[in-house]
Amino acid sequence: MAADRLALLPSAFAVGLLVVAVVGPRVLRVVAIGVVLRIGVVVCAVGGALIALAPSYGLAIAGGLGVGLGGALLILIAPLLLSGPTAAARLTRVNAFASASGILAPLAIGAADKVVSTGRLAMLAAVPPLLLLAVIAGPGATHQQHQPAHDQRAPALRMDRQVVLQVARGWVRVVLAVAVEFCFVIWAVARLLDSGLTIAGAALLGSAFPIGMAVGRAIGPLHLRGWSPIVPGGLLAIAGTLLVSLFGTPAVVTAGLVVAGIGVAPLYPVTLAALVATPGLSSARLAALGASASGVAILLAPAVLAALAGVVDLRTAFLVTLPLLAALFLVSRPLSRGHELEETVSP
Numbered sequence: 001m002a003a004d005r006l007a008l009l010p011s012a013f014a015v016g017l018l019v020v021a022v023v024g025p026r027v028l029r030v031v032a033i034g035v036v037l038r039i040g041v042v043v044c045a046v047g048g049a050l051i052a053l054a055p056s057y058g059l060a061i062a063g064g065l066g067v068g069l070g071g072a073l074l075i076l077i078a079p080l081l082l083s084g085p086t087a088a089a090r091l092t093r094v095n096a097f098a099s100a101s102g103i104l105a106p107l108a109i110g111a112a113d114k115v116v117s118t119g120r121l122a123m124l125a126a127v128p129p130l131l132l133l134a135v136i137a138g139p140g141a142t143h144q145q146h147q148p149a150h151d152q153r154a155p156a157l158r159m160d161r162q163v164v165l166q167v168a169r170g171w172v173r174v175v176l177a178v179a180v181e182f183c184f185v186i187w188a189v190a191r192l193l194d195s196g197l198t199i200a201g202a203a204l205l206g207s208a209f210p211i212g213m214a215v216g217r218a219i220g221p222l223h224l225r226g227w228s229p230i231v232p233g234g235l236l237a238i239a240g241t242l243l244v245s246l247f248g249t250p251a252v253v254t255a256g257l258v259v260a261g262i263g264v265a266p267l268y269p270v271t272l273a274a275l276v277a278t279p280g281l282s283s284a285r286l287a288a289l290g291a292s293a294s295g296v297a298i299l300l301a302p303a304v305l306a307a308l309a310g311v312v313d314l315r316t317a318f319l320v321t322l323p324l325l326a327a328l329f330l331v332s333r334p335l336s337r338g339h340e341l342e343e344t345v346s347p
Contacts, residue, residue, distance in 0.1 A: 045127045174290055180267065183302060189206040
């Protein structure tokens with residue numbers, strides 16, 4: 001598939017995130033979280049089946065949009081179900097299970113590609129578990145009231161600008177973290193193909209990045225000498241990027257994907273938990289902002305990498321993750337001495 005068409009598939013997911021970011025808080029005011037969960041998994045299942053069985057590219061895009069809408073609903077409610085002072089660690093553990101399950105995806109696609117005409121039929125494997133979740137997730141799940149929090153610790157007018165700045169910085173951090181992650185998620189297999197592997201071999205070794213993500217999220221956020229977990233994670237991601245970009249042998253590229261996965265793993269949970277923990281706004285609205293940040297990142301970052309790959313080779317285009325990580329370091333610096341945005345989040 002051409003690079004521009006491949007980049008359009010995650011764009012459908014991104015559109016779903018942006019739509020849910022707009023309507024999500026309104027939905028949560030009138031619908032229980034358990035019902036939203038069931039709707040999300042059913043829409044995901046239908047979208048996955050469309051991607052697997054669609055006879056045309058247009059229907060596959062529609063399936064991607066279904067996965068995007070359903071997945072976005074799940075992304076919206078996840079931080080609400082796991083909120084609290086240990087949100088970063090809990091979100092990391094949940095994402096660790098997700099990453100471990102994600103290891104099966106490239107393996108299944110590579111295996112299916114050897115047996116049948118298209119590896120996308122492996123998407124059907126996701127449908128039964130989603131439908132099972134829709135059955136066991138009862139509609140009577142607790143619906144927390146997500147009304148705006150009036151934080152008595154902060155004077156309303158004087159703190160407004162600080163809250164806006166904190167939310168803006170938190171939103172940008174989520175954008176940057178997800179952008180780095182999806183550059184690898186979307187283009188890792190293409191980079192392995194570029195290193196000389198067959199399609200089936202590249203699909204199988206494409207599990208290297210999810211394996212690294214699973215390991216990194218199983219370890220959890222690292223706090224070293226007071227540094228934010230973003231720092232050690234980002235440094236590992238930089239090391240992995242250099243291995244992927246500067247070397248051409250499949251073994252080194254695969255090792256680089258594992259290292260990058262370990263480093264990237266804590267970035268999204270930590271930045272999302274910090275954003276949702278911002279005082280002064282409702283958790284539902286903050287979760288919706290997190291979904292919008294993910295949508296913007298997924299919409300832009302893989303497409304930018306694809307555009308760069310049209311000008312230079314893909315191994316050079318992968319270096320775009322380095323300025324993204326540098327920007328993440330910059331925007332994660334403390335607002336003032338002794339005050340960090342991540343201080344509300346601890347494992």
